[in-house]
Amino acid sequence: MTPVDLSTTVLHAVRRAVREDALRAPVPARVRVERTRPGGRGEYASAVALQLAGPAGLGAREVAEILRDRLAGAPGVAGVEITGPGFLNFTLDASAGAAAHRDLVHRVREQGERYGHGDALDGHRLLLVHAREVRAAVTADAVRRLLTAQGAAVRLSCEGEPDADWTRLGVSARAYGKPQPEAPGAGAGGAPREADGKPSTQAPAVSLDSTDPRAHGGPPTPVRTVPAGETAAALLARLGPDAAxxxxxxxxxxxxxxxxxxxxxxxxxxxxxxxxxxxxxxxAAVRGAAALGITVAGPGEDIDATGATALLALLDEHPAVLAAAARHRAPDRLARHLEAVAGAFFDFHDAAPPLPVGDEKPSAAHRTRTAVAEAAGTVLAGGLSLLGVSAPEHL
Known part of the structure; x- marks a missing residue:
């Protein structure tokens, strides 16, 4: 069981308690679980009972007891304890955890760089209108990629004529001009005009630097400009497209x-x-394994999670991160997530090297570690692609 699975399991317990009228409180959108701190009980802990106590009009420990009763015997949960003022502490079923890790790694390897893409926005047609400014243009392009990965059909439009150098940054605004005022009785959002003055699309227009209430998931955050006078050409000359x-x-x-x-x-x-x-x-780990004749662990093989627990948890969270980054139009969320995945990968690589070291002989552990490394590389490549940044195989 991964942290995301455990969070979902606890949330189901809350819903069940509310449905059975044992708990009268609003059901939270999500339940946060964290690694138990040194000296604590179990492997994970949650303060959800403290969060619900006030709205329910009950003591936190009483709420914790209500939830513990409904978590008993849940798949993947070996035990639940209540500590302190009402913290829930979880001990996981090791066999269920191994199965979850196996399924996760297989799912990433099977879906490839599309792992985490979804269909939550199927049928949505959006037009993103951005200012004639390099950061707004690049942000709009990244948001387009994120929304498209969730199933939306998205087009970009610039409020003024696009800068020709934006194409070298991967940005292509197919229309420009501020959306025209709506005709009486027209639907929400006007359509921008192409250079010939014809409407470019009938998709609702949503500005990336205004507080338009029609924006999916709430109004977007304004994008501050880069330093005055900074152009795409100047950025490309100094940094190149990826770093820019x-x-x-x-x-x-x-x-x-x-x-x-x-x-x-x-x-x-x-x-x-x-x-x-x-x-x-x-x-490189995957190439090295192939050179040594080490085959990557297949779908039916358990995963040796030695040193990889934090990494696997982040890989499991990847779909939720992509969905949230699209919903909030926040590519920075994905960038921070990739940084965390990279850090966890290096920790895993140091603790449990995927390839044999010294006189060590190849073993089944190396097969599974190579699978974990491959999954990590896939998530990093897919995430960088959504940001419009290349992922070279050699550095």
């Missing part, structure tokens, strides 16, 4: 983009380098 896109997308929309030379430095301090280097190391 990462530098524009990594900060949250309300933060100023840092576009210094550190973005192209091949050092630990450069987050982009760490992410791409982790991808290259993962791919």
């Amino acid at each position: 896109r990462w530098g524009l997308l990594r900060p949250a929309g309300h933060d100023r983009a840092a576009l210094g030379p550190g973005l192209i430095a091949q050092t630990e301090a450069n987050a982009l380098f760490r992410v791409r280097y982790a991808h290259a190391r993962a791919r």
Whole structure:
């Protein structure tokens, strides 16, 4: 059982308690579970009972007892204890955890770089209108990629004539001009005009730098400009397309983009380098295994999770991260997630090297570790692609 699975299991218990009228409180959108701190009980803990106590008009321990009764015997949960003022502490079923890890790694390897893509926005047609400014253009393009990965049909439009150099940053606004005022009785959102003055689409127009209430998932956050006078041509000359896109997308929309030379430095301090280097190391592990005659573990084989628990948890969270990044129009969420995956991959690689070291002989453990490395590399490559950043196999 992964942390996401456990969170869902606890949420089901809350819903059941409310449905049975044992608990009168609003059901939260999600339940947070965390690794138990040193000295704590079990493997994971949740403060959901404390969160629900006030609205339910009950003591937190009483709420915890209600939930514990409904968690008893849940698949993948070996035991539930209540500690402190009402924390729920979970011990997981090791066999169920092994099955979850096996299924997760197989699912990533089977779906490839499309792992995490979904159909939540099937049937949605959106037109993203952005300012004539390089960061707004790149952000709009990344949001388009994220929304498309969730099934939406998306087009971009610029409020003014697009900068020709944006194409070298992977941006292509197929229309430009502010949306025209709606005709009486027309649906929500006007349509922008092509260069010949004809409507470009009938999709609802949603601006990326306004607070349009029609935006799916709520109004987008305004995007601050880059330093005055910074153009696409200047960024490309100094940083190249990959580092320029990462530098524009990594900060949250309300933060100023840092576009210094550190973005192209091949050092630990450069987050982009760490992410791409982790991808290259993962791919190298798979190539090295093949050279040694080590076959990657197949779908029916258990996964040796030694040193990989944190990494597997992040891989499991990837679909939810993509959905949230699309919903909130926040590519920075995906960038931060990729940084976390890269860090967890390096920790895994150091704790349980996928390839034999020294005189060590290839074993079944190396087969499963190679599968984990391959899954990590796949998630990193897919995430970078959605940000419009390349993922080279060699660095």
